Amino acid sequence: MSHTGYDVDVRRLMVGFPTGVSVVTAMTRDGNPWGMTCTSLCSVAPDPPSILVCLRRGSPTLDAVLDSSSLAVNLLHRTARPAAELFSSGDPDRFNRIPWVAAPHGGPHLIDAAHTIADCAVSTAHTVGDHVVVMAEIVMITSLRTPAPLLYGMRRYGVWTDDDDSNFLNYDFIS
Template sequence: MIMSTIFPEADVTEGLKSAMRLYASGVTVITAGQGAGRRGLTATAFTSVTMDPPTVLVCVNRNGQAHDAIVENGHFCVNVLCEEARDVAESFAGMTGKTGADQFEGFEWIETRVGAPAYAFAQAAVACKLTQTLETASHSIFIGEVCEAATNPDRTPLLHFNRGFHAIGALK
């Protein structure tokens, strides 16, 4: 079968957006800061970089408050969400109308050793100290050395696919 839609070079941005919508990925909330200075965002751009030392990267829009919180605090926590945490994903994706530290309200948070908030019921949480920042176009690529990691393998992951949040097995 050949591809049903081919985007010409002039529409390559739309083609990439369409392709990324069809890439199912885990959902994370990236957090930084403390108290009234806490900030976060829902993101799918997270991956491991090396295991020696343990290092991960996240990509964050430079226009967001979470970006500034990561830079100012020198830390971040990647909270891998489970399907029961759809409301957390929605809050940090800006779907509830809450902004800033208000997005944390109603959810239980634990302060990590680096100072970044970890969602208490995450499937996994990876707390990092910021070691490098690379800028490209509208985003920064934050590379962090992992200082603390916690997992809850009994939870089912939340996925992002075609502009929505889904549980495994619910995609069709």
């Protein structure tokens, strides 16, 4: 039961809201990389260029983001499902299993898994339940390849597909 007196299952609501998949990364002050898969990403404003990400309280990635006051948002491309799964697994050796490079303004860049990377400076952070909403200003954008995003919805990964019979893009969810 929620505080409103109604049974509210936010996961059931959000499963029907497909979204892009990213990996949020950060470096600790002593140079250790951290990262986690994140679908809670939102554009906030074009001026200054700002985004928000929601990260689980107690996660080492959140600790690294807050400690360094910076992060990178790696937007994953359509064939990067293995990276999404790796960074959601909790595997402590994840950065030994995927190509990445250090960046001067944010967190590690996942050079084979991302189509675009936004390096960001943290502006504020607010605790909401068991997550922290991190507001960040984009300081640099790196485009690695044509955007062809990896999607997540209905508890499955998916990709955009072109339908020659219409002007619409369709989701093709893959198990």
